Amino acid sequence: MPNMLLSLVNVIVTLWVSWTYGQETTCDPPAIANGVYAPLRTKYRLEDVITYSCDNGLYHSSHGNTTKCTEEGWAPPPRCSLNPCEFPDIKHGVLYAEVLYRSHFPAPLEKWFYYSCDENYLPPTKDYWGHITCTPEGWTPKEPCVRKCVVNNLEHGHSASNGKTYLQGETVEPLCNPGYSHGSPQSMLTCTENGWSSSLSCLKHCDMPLFENATAIITGKAFRPNDTLDYQCLYGYETRDGRTSGTMVCGEDGWSHLPSCFKSAEKCGPPPAVGNGDITSVPLAAYPPGSRVEYQCQAYYELQGPKYVTCSNAKWSEPPKCLDPCVISEEILNENNIQFKTKGDKTHYVKRGDIIQFSCKPGHSAVTSEQSFKAVCGEGTVQFPRCE
CATH class of the missing domain: 2.10.70.10 (Complement Module, domain 1)
Incomplete structure (x- = not known):
């Protein structure tokens, strides 16, 4: 009975493995004439990679001597042949013409392909047209079209090579005005296949401020607009709102504020x-x-x-x-039979030190001196003239 149970389990496992392989994309072992490869397996799963070598005098694919199992089969297709080059594929460019060329007699004829590159790409010679040649190591140049990068007018900065064209792999150092820097942590920018390794521009930045009675949480970098910097007050110090820490924001005109930490007891x-x-x-x-x-x-x-x-x-x-100002009410004016000298003057409040001019009301005559009709407002009081 145990042997029968064990046999049944083995059958189930075999069926499961067979079904699992049937559901996955697999590749049969590649047939590489005049070549050997490793590792050797009866089935290869998706993404499995093999490495192969060719017999003496034969060349592997110009794409390399490795191939991967994909849903479409082995890619790139492995092969060993007398020709070290497949038909050329110009990345970032197009083939133009095929010619036979002899560098000197009696040298054998060589096959050249002329090509042109897409916009923003150039042959390594920087000419409009380029040509590639098949060599035992494959097509040369290996990268027929390389990226070109140009140093344009640099706002808030300058460069000794303004207007110069750089090819892929070459570097340049932009020089920014004080208070500005480019976005890369490195001083040199590199021309890559996709353009400059970092934005070729000079951006406003805020330097690390000087702290008084506080310390920065992060140090050692330039800050861009909208970057924040947290700071901590020293022990026994606090900010205006009674906190022991705060945050500053880098803006176009510099830091939003500087740390203000003071002794709590003061x-x-x-x-x-x-x-x-x-x-x-x-x-x-x-x-x-x-x-x-x-x-x-x-x-x-x-x-x-x-x-x-x-x-x-x-x-x-x-x-x-x-x-207090001097308050002059209608009641006081009537009691003294006086009025403001200027008919339209209805001011009842007079500031200290101001002069107020009076006159007698019609039908009344002065009983105080002429000088008293030019009264001065003291600290809320006025010496009024009198008429009867």
Whole structure:
């Protein structure tokens, strides 16, 4: 009974392996006349690679001596022949004509193919037309069409080779103006099959700023517009909003702000209140040492004292005062039988130090001196003249 069970398992495994291979793309062993290959297998799976060599005097494919199992079979097709070259395939170009050429007599005739390259590509000679020749090592040149890269006018920079054409593999060093750099971490840019290895342009950058009472999280690189830089305040220091860290943004005009970290114990609270006056900026919850705010008074009130106050050692300097104006009511005018000298003057508020001119109302005469009718506004008070 156990032997029968074991035989049944073997049959199932064999059927499963056979079904699995039937579902996958496989390749039969390649038939390479006059050549040998490795590794040897009865079946090859998709992507399996073999390496082959040819008998003496014969050449393998000019695409190389390896081939891969693909859904279409072995690629590139392996072969061993007397001709080291297959029909040429010009990448980034087209064949133009086939000619026979003899470099000298009695040298044998050689087969040349003339070709031209696509836009932005050139033969290695930089001529419009190129030709390839079959050699024992295959077609030469191996890359008939190579990329060309041009150094154009460099905005925010310059190059000693402006307008020069470079071929694939050649390098150039763009020179950017102060505050600008190109996008590559290397100073030299290389012309590749797809163009310059990095953008040939000079972009605005922000250098690493000098930190006071803070350290940068990342160092040692140039920052592009919209790049951010995180910083950490030193121990015992904080930012304006009471945090111990912050973020700066690199913009077209430089950093959005510089780190502002100050000792927590030396900060000031909101500026002191002033009657009939206020600061000209938006008040903050905390101010670092050295902060300065400006005061202004309401209309007709006069500012007396310092216009600015400064935060130092957690205290604000002495704030200014806003002195009251002189208020002249109709009641006061009627009590003294006087009026404003100028008929259209209806001002009832006068700033300190201003002169107000009065006259008697019609039918009344002055009982105070002539000089009293030119009154000066003191600190909220006026000496009024009188008429009867």
